[in-house]
Amino acid sequence: MSSVLADLLRGEDVVHIARSLIGVELISWAGGVETAVRITETEAYRAPEDRASHAFGNRRTGRTEVMFGPPGHAYVYLCYGIHEMFNVVTGPEGQAHAVLIRAGAPSRGLETILQRRNMERPGPKLSSGPGVLTRALGIDRRHNGVDLCRTAGPLRLDMTGPPIAAADIVATPRIGIHFAGEPWISQPWRFHLRDSPYVSGPRQALKKR
DNA sequence: TGTCGGATCGTG
């Protein structure tokens, strides 16, 4: 069974895939409720040479195992003891490449998303980031390894929506990887939708007017 | 068995 999505995740370079996943819908049935976001922010992690990747040097452990498996599956891990982080494993199989999904704009199940984010208060405080995203969609380590191309699965990627213009995607260095050193700190492997309020961290052009 | 530090987040 072939699809545009599966072909993309299998055949393209992980940095290209990270850019291409902007605008793709991530749909979750975690907890029996449908929630979804349109992805607004991603980061590419390119093992084995990328020091910021958990699979740096092709280190193969229990945690990183799914990254060495077939593309199109979820890599979910716990960060700082608190936050679940959701990644899309990309191909080719055996190359432990992955794309971290950092943020998205709610597209389905908004009420549930707001509840899960504890945003029922009327105040502003529109927080975002990879940990908040997984909490909003009910994603945790139980989803590690699930096939994201299966239409019946608990997590699913859907790229049938309207495409994003290349000019609306901004590339910047990745966030929170100071430990990796150069040149990895400076690689422009983070991508986000220009001007979207659903983006964490610094924008490239901090409005100069 | 023990230590160490992290692909974060929200408050101060």
Add this chain to the structure above:
DNA sequence: ACGATCCGACAC
């Protein structure tokens, strides 16, 4: 700027 909070990785 900082503390919460816990697991994976590695040293011993």
